[in-house]
Amino acid sequence: MYTLIIFLPLIAFFIVGFFGRYLGRIGSSIITTGSVTLSAIFSIIAFYNVAICKSTQLVSLLTWFAIYPLNIKWGFFFDTVTVTMLIVVTFISALVHLYSIEYMKNDPHLPRFMAYLSLFTFFMLMLVTGENMAIMFLGWEGVGLASYLLINFWHTRLQANKSAIKAIIVNRIGDFGLGLGMLAIFHIFHTLDFLTIFALTPSVVDAKLTFLNFEINSLDLISIFLFIGAVGKSAQLGLHTWLPDAMEGPTPVSALIHAATMVTAGIFVLVRCSPIIEYAKDALTIICIMGGLTAFFAATVGMLQNDMKRVIAYSTCSQLGYMAFACGMSAYSVSMFHLMNHAFFKALLFLGAGSVIHAMSDEQDMRRMGGLVRLLPLTYSVIFIGSLSLMGFPFLTGFYSKDLILEIASSYYTIEGRFVYWLGTISAFFTAFYSMRLLYLSFIARPNSSKIILEEVHEAPLFMAISLLILSIGSIFVGYVFKDAFVGLGTDFWNNSIYMQPHSIKTFDSEFIPANVKMIPVYFSLTGAFLSFVFYNFYPSILLNWNLTPFGIATYRFLNKRWYFDIIYNNYIVQHILKFGYKVTFKILDRGFIEYIGPYGLVNIIKTISIKMSTIQSGYIYHYAFIMVFSSVIIMFFIIYDLMNFKSGNGFIYDDFIIAALFLIFFSFSDYSLLAKRVASKK
Amino acid sequence: MNYLVNIFEFLGISSALFLLGLYGIFVLRKNLILVLVSIELILLAVNVNFIVFSVYLDDLMGQLFALYILTVAAAESAIGLAIIVIYYRLYGVIDINTINFLKS
Numbered sequence: 087m088y089t090l091i092i093f094l095p096l097i098a099f100f101i102v103g104f105f106g107r108y109l110g111r112i113g114s115s116i117i118t119t120g121s122v123t124l125s126a127i128f129s130i131i132a133f134y135n136v137a138i139c140k141s142t143q144l145v146s147l148l149t150w151f152a153i154y155p156l157n158i159k160w161g162f163f164f165d166t167v168t169v170t171m172l173i174v175v176t177f178i179s180a181l182v183h184l185y186s187i188e189y190m191k192n193d194p195h196l197p198r199f200m201a202y203l204s205l206f207t208f209f210m211l212m213l214v215t216g217e218n219m220a221i222m223f224l225g226w227e228g229v230g231l232a233s234y235l236l237i238n239f240w241h242t243r244l245q246a247n248k249s250a251i252k253a254i255i256v257n258r259i260g261d262f263g264l265g266l267g268m269l270a271i272f273h274i275f276h277t278l279d280f281l282t283i284f285a286l287t288p289s290v291v292d293a294k295l296t297f298l299n300f301e302i303n304s305l306d307l308i309s310i311f312l313f314i315g316a317v318g319k320s321a322q323l324g325l326h327t328w329l330p331d332a333m334e335g336p337t338p339v340s341a342l343i344h345a346a347t348m349v350t351a352g353i354f355v356l357v358r359c360s361p362i363i364e365y366a367k368d369a370l371t372i373i374c375i376m377g378g379l380t381a382f383f384a385a386t387v388g389m390l391q392n393d394m395k396r397v398i399a400y401s402t403c404s405q406l407g408y409m410a411f412a413c414g415m416s417a418y419s420v421s422m423f424h425l426m427n428h429a430f431f432k433a434l435l436f437l438g439a440g441s442v443i444h445a446m447s448d449e450q451d452m453r454r455m456g457g458l459v460r461l462l463p464l465t466y467s468v469i470f471i472g473s474l475s476l477m478g479f480p481f482l483t484g485f486y487s488k489d490l491i492l493e494i495a496s497s498y499y500t501i502e503g504r505f506v507y508w509l510g511t512i513s514a515f516f517t518a519f520y521s522m523r524l525l526y527l528s529f530i531a532r533p534n535s536s537k538i539i540l541e542e543v544h545e546a547p548l549f550m551a552i553s554l555l556i557l558s559i560g561s562i563f564v565g566y567v568f569k570d571a572f573v574g575l576g577t578d579f580w581n582n583s584i585y586m587q588p589h590s591i592k593t594f595d596s597e598f599i600p601a602n603v604k605m606i607p608v609y610f611s612l613t614g615a616f617l618s619f620v621f622y623n624f625y626p627s628i629l630l631n632w633n634l635t636p637f638g639i640a641t642y643r644f645l646n647k648r649w650y651f652d653i654i655y656n657n658y659i660v661q662h663i664l665k666f667g668y669k670v671t672f673k674i675l676d677r678g679f680i681e682y683i684g685p686y687g688l689v690n691i692i693k694t695i696s697i698k699m700s701t702i703q704s705g706y707i708y709h710y711a712f713i714m715v716f717s718s719v720i721i722m723f724f725i726i727y728d729l730m731n732f733k734s735g736n737g738f739i740y741d742d743f744i745i746a747a748l749f750l751i752f753f754s755f756s757d758y759s760l761l762a763k764r765v766a767s768k769k
Numbered sequence: 770m771n772y773l774v775n776i777f778e779f780l781g782i783s784s785a786l787f788l789l790g791l792y793g794i795f796v797l798r799k800n801l802i803l804v805l806v807s808i809e810l811i812l813l814a815v816n817v818n819f820i821v822f823s824v825y826l827d828d829l830m831g832q833l834f835a836l837y838i839l840t841v842a843a844a845e846s847a848i849g850l851a852i853i854v855i856y857y858r859l860y861g862v863i864d865i866n867t868i869n870f871l872k873s
Contacts, residue, residue: 707804707865711794 088145088164091128091172092215094121095179095208099201106197114197118204119183125211126176133169137571140581142166144217155276161217163280165583167357170422170572171214171350174429177560178346179207181553185437186338188549189444193336199239203342206232210347214354219268219278222355226264226319229348230257236343237335249334256328260318264355267311270295271362274304284361284585291365305362309369312359313376320352320406323380327652329403333395337440340395344402345433350425353406356413357422361585364416371502374414378506381407383649385516389523390645394442394452397524398435401476404513405432405488411506412491415498416590419580423565423572424487430560431475431483437554438469441546442528447539452524457533461543464551466529468558473525475561477518477611483565488514490573490596492607497595514607518614526622720747779821786814801856801863805849812842 098121102114109117135141143164150158164172183203190196209232213225231254238250268278274290275283287305295304316322321329329349333340343349356363356373363369381404388400405428412421442458442465443450459466475484492514495507533540546554571579575593621629632638647653681687702713724743793807816835823831857863 705868707868708795708798715791715795 087128088132088143088162089147091125091132091176092162092208092211094125094128095204095211097121099204099208102197102204103201106201109197111191111196114200115183115187118200119180119187122176122183122204122207123180125207126173126180129169129172129176132164133173136164136169137166137579137581142581142583146217150220156272156278158218158220158278160221161279162215162221163217164215166579166581167354167422167583168214170426171354172211174346174350174426175207175210175214178429178433178557179203179210179342181433181556182338182342182346182437184549185341185440185553186336188547189338189440190336195239199236199336202232202235202239203338206236206342206347210351213351218280219271222358223264223268226315226351226355227261229319229351230254230261233257233332233339233343233348236339237332239335239339243334246334249328249331253328253332256325257318260315260325260352263311263314263318267308267315270297270304270308270311274308280358287361287365303366303368306366306368309359309363309366310372312355312363313369313373316352316356316410317376318352319355320349320410321380321403322352322376322407322410323383324376326380326384326403327648327655330391330396330399330648333393333399337395337436337443340399341433341436341440344399345436346429349402349406350409350429353409353413353421353425356410357418357425357584360413360416360418363413364585364587364590370414370416372414374411374502374506377407377410377412377414378502378509379407380404380410381506381513382509382516383407385513385520387645387648389516389520390642391520392453392646393450394439394455394524394528395436395450397452397520398432398439401435401517401520402428402432404517405476407513408488408491408510411510412494414506415494415503415592416586417491417494417592418584418586419577420487420490420494420573422584423568424491426568426572427475427483427487427561427565430557430564431472434468434472434554434557434561435476437550437557438465438472441465441550441554442469444546444550445543446535447542449535449539452527454535455528455533456531456535457529457540458543459529461540462529462545464545464554466525468554469529470525471558471561473521475565477521477615478514478607479611480608481566483561483563486565486569487573489604489607493596493599493604494592496603496606497592497599511607511610515610515614518611519618522615522618523622526619531622776821776825780818783814783817783821786817787811790814798865801853801865801868802850804865805846805853808849809842809846812838812845816842 095118098118102109102118106114132143136143145162145164147160147162150160152158183200186199186203187196190199193199206229209225209228211225213222213229216222216225234250234254237253238246240246271283272278274293274295275286277283290304293304294301295307296302297307318325329344332343335343363373384400384403384407388397388404391397391400405424409421409424409428412418412424442455442462445458445462445465446455449455471482475482478484478488492507492510495503495510497503498507545551571577573593575597633642644650702709724747727743787810790807790809790811790813793810794804797803797807816838819831819835819838823829823835853863856868
């Protein structure tokens with residue numbers, strides 16, 4: 087059963103990928119959705135077995151390769167973190183499969199789409215269940231590949247191609263970091279098995295590694311490398327640019343990538359490697375600060391995006407920032423909890439947005455929507471639930487994890503703790519603001535689309551509605567149901583799959599901070615939502631007037647253009663790298679230097695020299711006579727000179743003279759003969 | 770050997786003759802016959818040199834070689850003149866500046 091959880095989607099991928107055209111759209115839908123649903127049901131059983139009955143499983147299948155110190159097995163490891171991820175991944179994936187059947191109904195390549203979705207699910211399952219880092223890395227790269235295929239699903243669109251390439255290349259930067267991390271781990275531990283690494287970690291706390299001539303604590307270095315991997319995959323600040331562009335894929339893809347699977351992989355690696363990261367204080371600080379900055383950045387940017395899916399994409403980025411800084415504060419369980427809750431409400435938001443886009447004949451711009459509340463009551467209610475959950479409205483799913491993260495930040499009495507606490511709190515304000523803005527602009531505002539489109543508006547069909555309803559139930563109740571298990575006081579749910587050092591556990595402190603401090607994030611969220619609604623509904627003129635001031639325009643541009651990150655990257659990094667690639671490595675090195683000292687230049691030199699040498703033979707007798715006499719004089723000179731120097735024991739000048747003579751012969755003679763030719767032609 | 774103390778004068782004469790011959794080969798570009806004459810001059814210088822050394826070292830080998838060279842020089846000038854004559858018959862000119870058929 088444990089193996090089936092992982093391999094059912096792969097089997098479905100192969101069947102549908104190879105025989106999709108014979109199965110048709112119904113057959114391929116049934117096979118993929120069925121297998122992923124089966125996998126989800128098995129994951130529930132696995133969750134019960136592993137997490138609740140506390141029997142951690144290790145499934146070892148084959149040996150992949152074994153070179154003496156490095157022994158990589160096809161092994162799958164099921165502990166509590168894994169089964170939690172399994173629940174999230176297979177559940178969201180199954181619902182997305184179900185949703186896609188209806189959403190992609192009119193697409194001619196539905197079997198291919200379903201096959202890719204299953205492939206994605208398989209790689210994600212491989213990532214979360216891998217027993218060693220090699221298997222995990224396989225899943226990691228596979229997820230990147232599958233995301234490429236999925237974002238590029240409509241491969242005739244140029245924009246989709248570019249986005250997919252961007253996604254996979256930016257991810258590859260992070261993958262490089264993770265690869266370095268794996269190498270460093272192998273260098274220190276001589277193994278890639280998680281269990282061995284984690285058992286050995288305390289014994290290498292003081293080990294140093296030399297990296298770029300710096301002596302760095304090895305665990306710090308490893309943790310930073312792992313975090314670079316997470317930065318790429320989980321779209322933290324710096325490598326976040328691929329995520330909003332990945333919106334070019336179909337909406338279910340965005341739901342799968344951004345809600346449950348791909349972006350959570352980075353956080354998953356941090357949580358999985360908690361026994362390593364926990365010993366790396368400096369790396370934790372970096373993770374903390376980067377996470378806080380990401381949360382803040384994405385929240386501010388999401389506030390002024392006009393594309394519905396981009397708003398949700400930036401909210402994903404922002405929530406991933408929350409998860410990352412929760413990891414940075416050693417609150418891995420809280421991070422994991424937020425990951426799970428976020429998966430539910432973000433999948434709900436994306437699929438709800440997909441429902442709106444589906445209804446509006448593929449219109450994604452929120453400024454051209456409006457007035458859909460009466461036309462799409464179900465979609466409105468699910469997006470409303472998702473948004474409330476996202477902004478941490480009390481007693482919905484998001485509240486239990488998001489506010490807990492902020493509480494822990496407020497009880498984390500260090501500089502970076504304060505820093506991320508306030509960044510996170512302000513981000514909560516912005517989150518509420520843009521959630522409400524999204525709701526208002528697309529549903530409550532006056533209709534801004536054409537009558538033709540509005541006549542075509544239809545509520546989500548059955549399958550889409552089913553997955554939306556299940557996800558909205560999840561978005562309401564998951565946080566409440568699992569709160570005590572995941573982050574309850576003194577819970578033994580994690581069962582050693584997460585390691586926290588005793589001095590960094592802040593669960594108790596966070597429970598006993600003052601009530602008014604606890605309420606600050608809630609106040610901020612509610613104020614944000616309220617202000618947003620009031621401004622957009624009653625006083626739009628204030629927003630308009632503010633937007634017309636020079637400062638307002640500058641701010642709007644700054645936020646709408648994502649802090650100019652893409653522009654800066656393109657102008658100052660990408661362009662220069664491309665230029666370097668063309669001008670230096672291609673033109674100067676490849677076609678220049680190597681050609682000159684290689685085939686082209688060598689041939690040319692020999693050709694010119696031989697032409698020059700052959701012009702020495704001009705045909706005139708007196709030239710031959712001159713060369714004869716001159717050469718004999720030179721040779722005589724050399725011999726005499728050599729004898730003289732031989733006597734004085736200093737014979738090296740001879741070589742210099744030979745080189746000088748060759749030079750003279752090559753270049754002077756030819757000129758002489760050319761001169762002679764000119765003389766001859768004059769006559 | 771007292772009567773031949775001043776060998777360097779003889780050698781100087783022969784060297785001067787030799788260089789004069791070389792100079793003739795280089796510089797004279799009018800007439801192929803003059804080149805032939807210059808070559809004869811060089812051979813003469815060599816001959817003088819041989820004989821001087823033969824007397825100086827009291828060795829007969831030098832004079833033997835001088836006799837041989839005389840023969841060779843005669844044969845060579847005969848063949849050279851024959852070539853020049855044939856050449857003149859073919860091209861009607863023995864101006865060195867125009868002779869560049871050696872090339873191909």
